Amino acid sequence: xxxxxxxxxxxxxxxxxxxxxxxxxxxxxxxxxxxxxxxxxxxxxxxxxxxxxxxxxxxxxxxxxxxxxxxxxxxxxxxxxxxxxxxxxxxxxxxxxxxxxxxxxxxxxxxxxxxxxxxxxxxxxxxxxxxxxxxxxxxxxxxxxxxxxxxxxxxxxxxxxxxxxxxxxxxxxxxxxxxxxxxxxxxxxxxxxxxxxxxxxxxxxxxxxxxxxxxxxxxxxxxxxxxxxxxxxxxxxxxxxxxxxxxxxxxxxxxxxxxxxxxxxxxxxxxxxxxxxxxxxxxxxxxxxxxxxxxxxxxxxxxxxxxxxxxxxxxxxxxxxxxxxxxxxxxxxxxxxxxxxxxxxxxxxxxxxxxxxxxxxxxx
Ligand code: M6R
Numbered sequence: 001x002x003x004x005x006x007x008x009x010x011x012x013x014x015x016x017x018x019x020x021x022x023x024x025x026x027x028x029x030x031x032x033x034x035x036x037x038x039x040x041x042x043x044x045x046x047x048x049x050x051x052x053x054x055x056x057x058x059x060x061x062x063x064x065x066x067x068x069x070x071x072x073x074x075x076x077x078x079x080x081x082x083x084x085x086x087x088x089x090x091x092x093x094x095x096x097x098x099x100x101x102x103x104x105x106x107x108x109x110x111x112x113x114x115x116x117x118x119x120x121x122x123x124x125x126x127x128x129x130x131x132x133x134x135x136x137x138x139x140x141x142x143x144x145x146x147x148x149x150x151x152x153x154x155x156x157x158x159x160x161x162x163x164x165x166x167x168x169x170x171x172x173x174x175x176x177x178x179x180x181x182x183x184x185x186x187x188x189x190x191x192x193x194x195x196x197x198x199x200x201x202x203x204x205x206x207x208x209x210x211x212x213x214x215x216x217x218x219x220x221x222x223x224x225x226x227x228x229x230x231x232x233x234x235x236x237x238x239x240x241x242x243x244x245x246x247x248x249x250x251x252x253x254x255x256x257x258x259x260x261x262x263x264x265x266x267x268x269x270x271x272x273x274x275x276x277x278x279x280x281x282x283x284x285x286x287x288x289x290x291x292x293x294x295x296x297x298x299x300x301x302x303x304x305x306x307x308x309x310x311x312x313x314x315x316x317x318x319x320x321x322x323x324x325x326x327x328x329x330x331x332x333x334x335x336x337x338x339x340x341x342x343x344x345x346x347x348x349x350x351x352x353x354x355x356x357x358x359x360x361x362x363x364x
Contacts, residue, residue, distance in 0.1 A: 007351045009152035009244070009341055014203060016157050016334055021196040022146040023161040027168035030193055033186040035172040041123040041140030042097035044073065044173040049093045051122065052079040053113045054101035055361065057155040057239060058162060061127075062101045063232035064329045065166035072180055072188075073173035082113035083364070092120035099169070100126040103150055103158040104360035105133020112364060114138055127165045129158050143169075152352045153359050154244050156337050159236065160199070163330045167192055191327045198321050202334045205318065209335055212299055212316050213342030216241075219270050222249040223261060223296075224336070226274040227284045229329045233274055237336030244344040244354050254284045257291065265296040272339075273298060273314075274332045277305035278325045285309055301335055 005011035029036050050069060052062040059081045066079040080088065082100075086109065098117040102110050105128040114135065117124055126139035129147050136142040145161035171188045174180040180188070216222060222241060226234035235251035242249050252261050254273070265271065271291045275284045288298050288310070298314040300306075303322040310317045323331050344351045 006345070007152065009154055009156060009351050012150055012152055012156045013334070013338055013341060015148070016160055016203065017196040017200040019147045019157040019161050020164055020199055020330070023164045024168070024192055024195065026144070026146060027165060028189045028192060033189045035168050035175065035185065035189060037169070037172045038141065038143070041125060042095075044075070044176040047075060047095065047097050049096045050075050050077045051085070051090070051092070051096065051098040051117060052077055052101070053082045053085045053098065053110065055082050055107050055109050057159045057236060058101040058103060058107075058110075060232045060236045060239070061159055061162035061166060062099065063235070064163055064229050065099065065101075065170065067229040068167060068170035069173055072170045073177050074179050075173060075177070082107070082109040085113050086116055092117070092122055094121065096121070097123040097125065100124060100135060100139065101162050102126065102133075102135050103129045103145075103147070103155055105130045105135035106360045106362055108362050108364045111135060111138070127162055129161070153354055153357050154240055154337070154340070160330050160333050163333065164192070164195070167326070167330065188326055191324050194323070195327050195330055198323050198327070198331050199334055201321050202331060203338070205320070205335070206338065208318055209338050210342045212318065213339055213346060215297075215299070215316070216247070216270050216272070216339065217245070217343045217346040219247060219268065221264065221269050222247055223264065223269060223271045224249060224251040224274070225254040225257060225271060225284070225287065226251070226332075227254040227280045229325070230274040230276075230332055233329050233332045233336060236333055237272060237274075237340065240337050240340035241343060243357065244340055244351055245347050245349060247343065247347075254287045257287055262290065262294065265291050265294045267295040267297060269296060271296045271298050272336070273300040274336070275300050275302045275306055275310065276320070276325075276328050276332070277303050277322070281306055289313055301332060
Protein backbone atom coordinates (compact mmCIF):
# COMPACT_ATOMS: atom_id res chain seq x y z
CA UNK A 1 0.00 0.00 0.00
CA UNK A 2 0.81 3.68 0.00
CA UNK A 3 1.17 3.92 3.77
CA UNK A 4 0.83 7.53 4.86
CA UNK A 5 1.62 8.89 1.42
CA UNK A 6 -0.93 10.38 -0.97
CA UNK A 7 0.50 8.64 -4.01
CA UNK A 8 2.75 5.71 -4.79
CA UNK A 9 5.07 8.16 -6.50
CA UNK A 10 5.48 10.16 -3.30
CA UNK A 11 6.16 6.98 -1.34
CA UNK A 12 8.65 5.80 -3.93
CA UNK A 13 10.44 9.16 -3.97
CA UNK A 14 10.94 8.84 -0.24
CA UNK A 15 12.43 5.38 -0.72
CA UNK A 16 15.44 6.82 -2.60
CA UNK A 17 17.86 6.73 0.39
CA UNK A 18 17.03 3.13 1.35
CA UNK A 19 17.02 1.83 -2.22
CA UNK A 20 20.30 3.54 -3.05
CA UNK A 21 21.90 2.08 0.07
CA UNK A 22 20.60 -1.43 -0.67
CA UNK A 23 21.70 -1.28 -4.31
CA UNK A 24 25.16 0.13 -3.60
CA UNK A 25 25.78 -2.51 -0.93
CA UNK A 26 25.34 -5.17 -3.62
CA UNK A 27 28.16 -3.80 -5.74
CA UNK A 28 30.65 -2.23 -3.39
CA UNK A 29 32.42 -3.18 -0.22
CA UNK A 30 32.21 -0.43 2.41
CA UNK A 31 35.09 -2.05 4.33
CA UNK A 32 37.71 -2.10 1.60
CA UNK A 33 36.12 0.70 -0.47
CA UNK A 34 36.29 -1.52 -3.54
CA UNK A 35 33.76 -2.27 -6.23
CA UNK A 36 32.65 -5.89 -6.12
CA UNK A 37 31.11 -7.07 -9.39
CA UNK A 38 29.74 -10.53 -10.11
CA UNK A 39 31.20 -12.52 -13.03
CA UNK A 40 30.59 -10.56 -16.21
CA UNK A 41 30.00 -12.14 -19.65
CA UNK A 42 32.83 -10.03 -21.13
CA UNK A 43 36.23 -8.83 -19.99
CA UNK A 44 36.04 -5.06 -19.35
CA UNK A 45 39.82 -4.84 -19.82
CA UNK A 46 39.49 -6.09 -23.40
CA UNK A 47 36.06 -5.08 -24.68
CA UNK A 48 36.53 -2.75 -27.68
CA UNK A 49 33.21 -0.95 -27.39
CA UNK A 50 30.02 -0.92 -25.33
CA UNK A 51 26.52 -0.34 -26.67
CA UNK A 52 24.17 1.06 -24.03
CA UNK A 53 20.49 0.97 -24.82
CA UNK A 54 17.09 1.27 -23.13
CA UNK A 55 13.86 3.31 -23.35
CA UNK A 56 12.53 6.36 -21.53
CA UNK A 57 14.05 7.09 -18.13
CA UNK A 58 16.05 3.86 -18.26
CA UNK A 59 17.70 5.23 -21.41
CA UNK A 60 18.55 8.44 -19.58
CA UNK A 61 20.28 6.34 -16.90
CA UNK A 62 22.21 4.60 -19.70
CA UNK A 63 23.08 8.04 -21.11
CA UNK A 64 24.66 9.05 -17.77
CA UNK A 65 26.37 5.63 -17.75
CA UNK A 66 28.05 6.52 -21.01
CA UNK A 67 29.55 9.73 -19.50
CA UNK A 68 30.85 7.79 -16.49
CA UNK A 69 32.24 4.77 -18.36
CA UNK A 70 33.97 6.87 -21.01
CA UNK A 71 35.49 9.14 -18.39
CA UNK A 72 36.60 6.58 -15.82
CA UNK A 73 37.31 3.53 -17.98
CA UNK A 74 38.04 5.11 -21.39
CA UNK A 75 35.86 2.49 -23.14
CA UNK A 76 34.21 3.94 -26.25
CA UNK A 77 30.45 3.82 -25.70
CA UNK A 78 27.42 4.19 -27.87
CA UNK A 79 24.14 5.12 -26.18
CA UNK A 80 20.91 5.13 -28.12
CA UNK A 81 17.24 4.53 -27.43
CA UNK A 82 16.31 0.93 -28.21
CA UNK A 83 13.66 1.86 -30.79
CA UNK A 84 16.33 3.65 -32.85
CA UNK A 85 19.21 1.26 -32.27
CA UNK A 86 17.10 -1.52 -33.73
CA UNK A 87 16.54 0.21 -37.04
CA UNK A 88 19.93 1.88 -37.34
CA UNK A 89 21.65 -1.39 -38.28
CA UNK A 90 24.69 -0.36 -36.25
CA UNK A 91 28.07 -1.91 -37.06
CA UNK A 92 28.79 -4.07 -34.02
CA UNK A 93 32.42 -4.85 -33.17
CA UNK A 94 33.78 -8.34 -32.77
CA UNK A 95 34.07 -9.12 -29.08
CA UNK A 96 31.82 -6.19 -28.23
CA UNK A 97 29.29 -6.06 -25.42
CA UNK A 98 26.06 -4.28 -24.57
CA UNK A 99 24.45 -2.95 -21.43
CA UNK A 100 20.65 -2.88 -21.35
CA UNK A 101 18.73 -1.03 -18.67
CA UNK A 102 15.11 -1.67 -17.69
CA UNK A 103 13.00 -1.47 -14.57
CA UNK A 104 10.39 -3.98 -15.73
CA UNK A 105 12.62 -6.16 -17.87
CA UNK A 106 9.67 -6.48 -20.27
CA UNK A 107 9.91 -3.40 -22.51
CA UNK A 108 9.32 -4.59 -26.08
CA UNK A 109 11.75 -2.24 -27.85
CA UNK A 110 14.55 -3.06 -25.42
CA UNK A 111 13.86 -6.79 -25.86
CA UNK A 112 14.00 -6.37 -29.65
CA UNK A 113 17.36 -4.57 -29.27
CA UNK A 114 18.57 -7.44 -27.09
CA UNK A 115 17.79 -9.90 -29.86
CA UNK A 116 19.58 -7.77 -32.46
CA UNK A 117 22.64 -7.34 -30.23
CA UNK A 118 22.86 -11.06 -29.53
CA UNK A 119 22.51 -11.89 -33.21
CA UNK A 120 25.33 -9.40 -33.81
CA UNK A 121 27.57 -11.40 -31.50
CA UNK A 122 27.49 -8.98 -28.55
CA UNK A 123 27.56 -10.20 -24.96
CA UNK A 124 24.57 -8.74 -23.17
CA UNK A 125 24.59 -7.50 -19.59
CA UNK A 126 21.30 -6.17 -18.33
CA UNK A 127 20.49 -3.96 -15.35
CA UNK A 128 16.95 -4.86 -14.29
CA UNK A 129 14.68 -4.46 -11.30
CA UNK A 130 12.53 -7.55 -11.79
CA UNK A 131 14.72 -10.65 -11.34
CA UNK A 132 12.34 -13.07 -13.04
CA UNK A 133 11.68 -10.80 -16.05
CA UNK A 134 12.16 -11.85 -19.67
CA UNK A 135 15.15 -9.51 -20.03
CA UNK A 136 16.93 -10.84 -16.94
CA UNK A 137 16.46 -14.39 -18.20
CA UNK A 138 17.48 -13.66 -21.81
CA UNK A 139 20.71 -11.77 -21.02
CA UNK A 140 24.16 -13.32 -20.59
CA UNK A 141 24.16 -11.78 -17.10
CA UNK A 142 21.82 -9.55 -15.14
CA UNK A 143 22.71 -7.08 -12.42
CA UNK A 144 19.77 -6.32 -10.18
CA UNK A 145 18.69 -2.95 -8.90
CA UNK A 146 17.37 -3.43 -5.39
CA UNK A 147 14.53 -0.93 -5.74
CA UNK A 148 11.62 -3.17 -4.76
CA UNK A 149 8.33 -2.93 -6.65
CA UNK A 150 7.75 0.42 -8.38
CA UNK A 151 4.04 1.09 -8.84
CA UNK A 152 3.89 4.71 -10.03
CA UNK A 153 4.10 4.90 -13.82
CA UNK A 154 6.78 7.57 -13.46
CA UNK A 155 10.06 5.88 -12.68
CA UNK A 156 11.76 7.33 -9.58
CA UNK A 157 13.70 5.06 -7.26
CA UNK A 158 14.33 2.51 -10.02
CA UNK A 159 16.04 5.26 -12.04
CA UNK A 160 18.47 6.28 -9.28
CA UNK A 161 19.12 2.62 -8.51
CA UNK A 162 20.04 2.09 -12.18
CA UNK A 163 22.45 5.01 -11.89
CA UNK A 164 23.97 3.46 -8.76
CA UNK A 165 24.69 0.20 -10.60
CA UNK A 166 26.12 2.03 -13.62
CA UNK A 167 28.36 4.11 -11.35
CA UNK A 168 29.75 0.93 -9.76
CA UNK A 169 30.31 -0.58 -13.21
CA UNK A 170 32.18 2.52 -14.38
CA UNK A 171 34.51 2.36 -11.37
CA UNK A 172 34.99 -1.41 -11.75
CA UNK A 173 35.75 -1.05 -15.47
CA UNK A 174 38.14 1.83 -14.74
CA UNK A 175 40.08 -0.42 -12.36
CA UNK A 176 40.04 -3.35 -14.78
CA UNK A 177 41.51 -1.12 -17.48
CA UNK A 178 44.01 0.47 -15.09
CA UNK A 179 42.60 3.90 -15.82
CA UNK A 180 42.09 4.66 -12.14
CA UNK A 181 44.21 3.78 -9.13
CA UNK A 182 43.12 2.03 -5.97
CA UNK A 183 43.16 5.43 -4.26
CA UNK A 184 40.81 6.81 -6.93
CA UNK A 185 38.57 3.78 -6.46
CA UNK A 186 38.46 4.45 -2.72
CA UNK A 187 37.57 8.08 -3.28
CA UNK A 188 34.83 7.24 -5.78
CA UNK A 189 33.26 4.46 -3.70
CA UNK A 190 33.36 6.76 -0.69
CA UNK A 191 31.45 9.35 -2.73
CA UNK A 192 28.87 6.70 -3.63
CA UNK A 193 28.54 5.56 -0.03
CA UNK A 194 27.57 9.13 0.93
CA UNK A 195 24.77 9.18 -1.65
CA UNK A 196 22.00 7.72 0.57
CA UNK A 197 22.45 10.33 3.32
CA UNK A 198 22.68 13.17 0.78
CA UNK A 199 19.50 11.81 -0.81
CA UNK A 200 17.76 12.04 2.57
CA UNK A 201 19.00 15.62 3.00
CA UNK A 202 17.61 16.54 -0.41
CA UNK A 203 14.22 15.03 0.41
CA UNK A 204 14.16 17.29 3.48
CA UNK A 205 14.10 20.28 1.10
CA UNK A 206 10.56 19.28 0.19
CA UNK A 207 8.95 22.60 1.24
CA UNK A 208 11.44 24.60 -0.83
CA UNK A 209 10.83 22.45 -3.87
CA UNK A 210 7.08 22.74 -3.36
CA UNK A 211 7.43 26.53 -3.45
CA UNK A 212 9.30 26.26 -6.73
CA UNK A 213 6.60 23.91 -8.03
CA UNK A 214 3.96 26.60 -7.42
CA UNK A 215 5.80 28.82 -9.93
CA UNK A 216 6.42 26.05 -12.44
CA UNK A 217 2.78 24.92 -12.32
CA UNK A 218 1.72 28.25 -13.89
CA UNK A 219 3.94 27.78 -16.94
CA UNK A 220 2.97 26.42 -20.33
CA UNK A 221 6.54 25.57 -21.35
CA UNK A 222 9.57 24.77 -19.25
CA UNK A 223 13.21 24.41 -20.23
CA UNK A 224 15.62 22.17 -18.27
CA UNK A 225 19.34 22.72 -18.77
CA UNK A 226 22.37 20.71 -17.71
CA UNK A 227 25.89 20.09 -18.93
CA UNK A 228 28.01 16.93 -18.96
CA UNK A 229 26.57 14.08 -16.91
CA UNK A 230 23.80 16.44 -15.78
CA UNK A 231 22.51 16.83 -19.33
CA UNK A 232 20.66 13.48 -19.18
CA UNK A 233 19.25 14.58 -15.81
CA UNK A 234 17.88 17.73 -17.45
CA UNK A 235 16.20 15.38 -19.95
CA UNK A 236 14.87 13.31 -17.02
CA UNK A 237 13.43 16.45 -15.40
CA UNK A 238 11.66 17.37 -18.63
CA UNK A 239 10.40 13.81 -19.22
CA UNK A 240 8.99 13.53 -15.68
CA UNK A 241 7.29 16.92 -15.88
CA UNK A 242 5.65 16.14 -19.25
CA UNK A 243 4.65 12.66 -18.18
CA UNK A 244 2.78 13.52 -14.99
CA UNK A 245 1.87 17.23 -15.13
CA UNK A 246 1.25 17.47 -18.91
CA UNK A 247 3.26 20.70 -19.03
CA UNK A 248 5.39 20.93 -22.13
CA UNK A 249 9.04 20.69 -21.18
CA UNK A 250 12.32 20.31 -23.02
CA UNK A 251 15.68 19.20 -21.73
CA UNK A 252 18.73 20.71 -23.37
CA UNK A 253 22.48 20.57 -23.06
CA UNK A 254 23.22 23.99 -21.55
CA UNK A 255 25.60 24.90 -24.37
CA UNK A 256 22.99 24.15 -27.03
CA UNK A 257 20.55 26.79 -25.78
CA UNK A 258 22.12 29.51 -27.89
CA UNK A 259 21.71 27.34 -31.00
CA UNK A 260 17.94 27.54 -31.06
CA UNK A 261 15.90 27.17 -27.88
CA UNK A 262 16.95 30.64 -26.68
CA UNK A 263 14.38 31.94 -29.16
CA UNK A 264 11.66 30.55 -26.89
CA UNK A 265 12.78 32.44 -23.84
CA UNK A 266 10.59 35.16 -22.42
CA UNK A 267 9.31 36.01 -18.96
CA UNK A 268 6.77 33.17 -19.09
CA UNK A 269 9.30 30.36 -19.52
CA UNK A 270 10.98 28.95 -16.40
CA UNK A 271 14.54 27.84 -17.15
CA UNK A 272 15.44 25.16 -14.63
CA UNK A 273 19.17 24.68 -14.41
CA UNK A 274 21.24 21.91 -12.86
CA UNK A 275 24.33 23.87 -12.04
CA UNK A 276 26.52 22.58 -9.20
CA UNK A 277 29.96 24.13 -8.62
CA UNK A 278 32.85 22.46 -10.42
CA UNK A 279 34.70 22.68 -13.73
CA UNK A 280 31.49 23.08 -15.75
CA UNK A 281 29.98 25.78 -13.53
CA UNK A 282 31.33 28.95 -15.20
CA UNK A 283 30.18 28.02 -18.69
CA UNK A 284 26.71 26.95 -17.57
CA UNK A 285 26.34 30.02 -15.39
CA UNK A 286 27.07 32.31 -18.33
CA UNK A 287 24.52 30.44 -20.49
CA UNK A 288 21.98 31.10 -17.74
CA UNK A 289 22.90 34.75 -17.56
CA UNK A 290 22.12 34.99 -21.27
CA UNK A 291 18.69 33.49 -20.57
CA UNK A 292 18.10 35.95 -17.70
CA UNK A 293 19.17 38.87 -19.92
CA UNK A 294 16.30 37.91 -22.25
CA UNK A 295 13.79 37.99 -19.42
CA UNK A 296 13.99 34.25 -18.73
CA UNK A 297 13.12 33.15 -15.21
CA UNK A 298 16.14 31.17 -14.09
CA UNK A 299 15.57 28.63 -11.33
CA UNK A 300 18.78 26.88 -10.38
CA UNK A 301 19.80 23.86 -8.37
CA UNK A 302 23.33 24.36 -7.10
CA UNK A 303 25.43 24.11 -3.92
CA UNK A 304 26.92 26.54 -1.39
CA UNK A 305 29.81 27.45 -3.66
CA UNK A 306 27.67 28.03 -6.73
CA UNK A 307 24.83 29.90 -5.03
CA UNK A 308 26.28 33.45 -4.72
CA UNK A 309 27.03 33.81 -8.47
CA UNK A 310 23.59 32.47 -9.43
CA UNK A 311 21.71 34.63 -6.91
CA UNK A 312 22.83 37.72 -8.85
CA UNK A 313 20.37 36.99 -11.63
CA UNK A 314 18.30 33.90 -10.82
CA UNK A 315 14.74 34.09 -9.53
CA UNK A 316 15.09 30.96 -7.37
CA UNK A 317 18.26 29.29 -6.17
CA UNK A 318 17.95 25.97 -4.39
CA UNK A 319 21.09 25.10 -2.51
CA UNK A 320 21.73 21.35 -2.43
CA UNK A 321 24.53 19.71 -0.45
CA UNK A 322 27.99 19.83 -2.08
CA UNK A 323 28.30 16.33 -3.47
CA UNK A 324 31.09 16.28 -6.06
CA UNK A 325 30.89 15.79 -9.81
CA UNK A 326 30.78 11.98 -9.81
CA UNK A 327 27.61 11.47 -7.77
CA UNK A 328 25.93 14.73 -8.88
CA UNK A 329 23.69 13.12 -11.53
CA UNK A 330 22.24 10.65 -9.00
CA UNK A 331 21.54 13.36 -6.48
CA UNK A 332 20.13 15.91 -8.95
CA UNK A 333 17.62 13.37 -10.24
CA UNK A 334 15.81 13.51 -6.91
CA UNK A 335 14.86 17.21 -6.82
CA UNK A 336 13.74 17.23 -10.46
CA UNK A 337 11.52 14.20 -9.86
CA UNK A 338 10.19 15.78 -6.66
CA UNK A 339 9.51 19.00 -8.55
CA UNK A 340 7.52 17.15 -11.23
CA UNK A 341 5.58 15.39 -8.48
CA UNK A 342 4.57 18.62 -6.73
CA UNK A 343 3.65 20.32 -10.00
CA UNK A 344 1.42 17.38 -10.91
CA UNK A 345 -0.27 17.46 -7.50
CA UNK A 346 -0.93 21.20 -7.92
CA UNK A 347 -2.34 20.57 -11.39
CA UNK A 348 -4.55 17.81 -10.01
CA UNK A 349 -3.51 15.20 -12.54
CA UNK A 350 -3.55 11.47 -11.94
CA UNK A 351 0.02 11.25 -10.66
CA UNK A 352 0.38 7.48 -10.45
CA UNK A 353 -1.55 6.66 -13.61
CA UNK A 354 -0.96 9.47 -16.11
CA UNK A 355 -3.14 9.45 -19.22
CA UNK A 356 -2.05 7.42 -22.25
CA UNK A 357 0.79 5.71 -20.39
CA UNK A 358 1.42 2.21 -19.07
CA UNK A 359 3.99 1.13 -16.50
CA UNK A 360 5.50 -1.34 -18.86
CA UNK A 361 5.38 -0.75 -22.61
CA UNK A 362 5.12 -4.18 -24.18
CA UNK A 363 4.32 -3.07 -27.73
CA UNK A 364 7.02 -2.03 -30.20
O1 M6R B 1 10.53 -0.90 -17.60
P1 M6R B 1 11.49 -0.03 -18.35
O2 M6R B 1 12.54 0.56 -17.46
O3 M6R B 1 12.14 -0.75 -19.52
O4 M6R B 1 10.64 1.17 -18.92
C1 M6R B 1 11.20 2.12 -19.78
C2 M6R B 1 10.31 3.33 -19.95
O5 M6R B 1 9.06 2.96 -20.46
C3 M6R B 1 10.11 4.09 -18.63
O6 M6R B 1 11.33 4.46 -18.03
C4 M6R B 1 9.25 5.35 -18.84
O7 M6R B 1 9.95 6.28 -19.62
C5 M6R B 1 8.86 5.93 -17.49
N1 M6R B 1 7.43 6.02 -17.37
C6 M6R B 1 9.50 7.28 -17.22
O8 M6R B 1 9.14 7.79 -15.98
